[in-house]
Amino acid sequence: MRIYLPSTLPALATVLADGEVRGAPITAFAVTAELSAGAGGRDGEELEYEALRAAADASLALLAEDPQAPRRRVVLAADLPDKLISPCPDTLHPAAVTVAGAVPLKRIASAHIDDTDATDDITRAVAAPDAGHDDEHELLWYATQELKYLVE
Template sequence: MPSSTMRIYLPSTLPALAAALAEGAVRGEPLAAFAVTPALREQHGDGDGEELEYEALRAAADASLRLLAADGAAPRRRVVIAADIPEAAVRAPDTGGDGHPALVTVTGAVPLKRVASAHVDDEAAADDIAAAAATPGAGHEDDHELMWFATQELKYLYE
């Protein structure tokens, strides 16, 4: 019987994406990710599947902004990696209820063959993203939607 998969959204940065492509996997155990969870469904009771996926993606983009705040050398572009992994690799985080309702923990690395796409800010958003990374929660990033990139395009993002 095949195992079921779950779409997760991994917050990242361009240097971390480059490292994942070079290594063949997104590593770091445990990995914090975002997904459509029962808690997210409960919070957005009337949301359909697409709306819930978008909420999980946005939560990962916010987490990417925090990664940028911690890495002053990374280009000021949020990165979210979308992957489909076995549900058995996804756990509820040990946050005591203080985390985002879409927050999950991924056990093990996420191989590139599981990556479906990446969502990245346009270069034109860099100034607003830099301002948002300097003052998280200010909302400067809210004016920018992430662009979608197919897996075969990812290597061109950091060259």
């Protein structure tokens, strides 16, 4: 199953150094049965995008917790066996899931990160992370081999 992990640039640096995403349990976002049930005719690609956007909103909360982190949302896309993923009952978002154990770096397929042009808008959004972030900034796609250049 494809999952989307909210992150920050400093946390990404730690993932690259450690070789895995740590922290049990790990909250991520995915196309869940609950999300699909409320799809209203949306296709799989649109649901994947909604899960990614939910992770981007969760990244705002992580940025609010780390005032030193560059104001750019980070979402890591990873592929894990379904047996490691379970619904996250303590959340309001239908795409939220819990990941059992760490997520190895080799399972990360890509990263989605704000461009530096979004910094001012993200800084404003961090002031109210629970409100989400609805703007014209799309997250940029990065291959895993490019990630080390983003955290140098």
